[in-house]
Amino acid sequence: SLLLSLASAEQCGRQAGGVFCPNGLCCSEFGWCGDTEPYCKQPGCQSQCTPPGPTPTGDLSGIISSSQFDDMLKHRNDAACPARGFYTYNAFITAAKSFPGFGTSGDTATRKKEIAAFFGQTSHETTGGWASAPDGPFSWGYCFKQEQNPTSNYCEPSATWPCAPGKRYY
Template sequence: MASSVLLTLLFISSIAFGAEARAKPNKPISSLITKTLFDTFFLHKDDTACPAKDFYPYHSFIIASESFPAFGNTGCLATRKREIAAFLAQISHETTGGWPTAPDGPFAWGLCFKEEINPQSNYCDSTNTQWPCYPGKSYKGRGPIQLSWNYNYGPAGKALGFDGLKKPEIVANNSVIAFKTALWFWMTERKPKPSCHDVMVGKYVPTEADLSANRTAGYGLVTNIINGGLECGIPNDARVNDRIGFFERYTKLFKVDTGPNLDCATQTPF
């Protein structure tokens, strides 16, 4: 009897231990991308040649990521690494200071800019009454994702706790907020566009319109979400190739594959 009770207790304990192990959350992002690896990705971001010198420190990225617990924390280890690589690759293209013959190659020069240098307008959509422009303010590209337009600054500020319409310049003055706006854009669904996060972790479910437009899951679809209107549906577009170049370098450093559908040359923009 005693032995049977002991076996029962051991069996229950093993179930409880298994459940605890299954419920155990993934390790934090800092365990996947250490400061050393981050600095390897962005070899030249703090060079004097980069206007954003010292603006994008590792700790600001980590602090910002804590506000988005699903980022880099969804799926298997390879999926988590691939998503982080995809995010960092996209923001690297948006802020690149590289050129074809740059030291260490063009894909070692991400995060060189914190705001658009020569904006062609103040990026105010006056027809958008939900997020009206504030007099005298510019909604030019700022931060790692180069957040642009009043209809993005407004909801980003509301979600993150700052006044994006009256104080858009904070995105270029506070590195944690800058990273948070990029992660907000990455994690947020804006129909008919899915979130970049859902695409990279396998949660994207294409609609009939997506299928007819050949918007297949993969890194290329992320590019379509971010800037498809200007870059997608174009064979061998240099901008798309630049985004891919960063992604291929980062996934190699992460020791994971890139997954399928890297470009959006055959996709119709959203």
């Protein structure tokens, strides 16, 4: 009888002490976890009532288009930019796929905010603009791919975290 009772114990919700289902699964009105309509339907579902979306692939092409990329970084291929031709939309999309958690969490608005923050930071760090630059100094992001006039080299000898031979860190 004890074995039968343990085997049929509910998994979530008020029947299981308020426990949430793992992996974002819905908790049914009867305390079972799943991602189909019987588990997630309202009224009845106790928690996490929207089934989890597809597993992130890292493909951001549905969030940022090639034309948006070009518009944000409109001067990256200017003749005045040493990195012209280096930063491409396809390279960005391909690189993002190597990090499936990047820009893939939350709703579309949240994902766009994460990507915008990324571009804001990386564009700032690679800007080639000046105060009177056409379209303003910050529209010249991704102009450089190496630090310009670095004031220090953050490389410190370490057996645990050695610097790559011949490389500099900024």
